[in-house]
Amino acid sequence: MKILQNYIKQSLSILFLSIFLPLFSIASVVFLIKMATYTAVIQLSLLEMGKLFFFMLPELLFYTLPISFFIAATLALFKLSNDNEIVVLFALGIRPKVILKTLLFPALFLSIVMLFNFFVLFPHAKVLSNNFISYKKSEAKFNLSASEFGHKFGEWLLYIGKDNQNETYSDVILFNKKQNEEVIIGAKKAEIINDSGILRLKLTDGEGYSYSEEKFTQIDFETMFINDTMKTDLDEYQTPMEYWFPKEPSIKTQKRLITNALFSIFPILSLFLIASIGIVHVRHQKGKVYLFLFLSIIIYDALAVALQLAISVYALPVMIIGWLIATYLIYKKMIVSKF
16 A cells, blocks of 8 residues: 555656646746836846845745646546556555545645745745835935936935945035025035935035024034935834734735635645546546646636635635535545446
């Protein structure tokens, strides 16, 4: 029996890799195209694009692994049927439930990994990705250069006399007009510093003047820092529980939680369907296997989304119980009654 189980698992692993790698490559290309759209707004180096792609890995794996397992497991059984090995196994008294037990552990393990992936890794990667993009956008807002029109730096009007090659600026003038006071600052040298999303302007060797109806003030300085008041909006993240169950309930987050949970347990819920599609009489059903694979994935995903929209959190028990009952009835009619 162990030899049979190892044989099925070996066939499953080979088919799984041959299906997962192309699916993962196609999904990666789609995500890379999505990343390329960011370059219209922000500048990304090759290393930064690699970092952003790494943040997207949990989402990529989430959508490719369950589908790859479902297709690979079905085709592994179909291969046994196509080689007439299934007929021999059943003739020797091996029941279909033995094959289901062989697939049970890989399916259960993958479902647990997917639940961990979307519940723990996905929130962390999503927040890091959003904060990284916000950080880069904050840098892009202040791509300063010398011009006759000047720039806006928070509450200050900024004029740059000359650009330097080392990403610094010369002959810089800042002006700020408040309700009862006007301030003007001149510096020989300046540079932009991005400190955790807060932009700071470092001025070197300059003078500052403050004028109001009551007094006139003048100072000389060697170094001065001016903070930009427009801080980058960064998402805060502490634990997965806080992300999925925030103090202020989010309908969008709740919908994603329900649908992702259903997508995660797709491998374990579809064991009966895998056997029903994969174990066939080759002469009669050979051409229908791939059609049934496609329809099964589409129907499951469509039902998960539709039930979530219709009955919210109750979609979980309804989908789990309903799908198991429906696929078991198909399994009983297609497999148990014939083999």
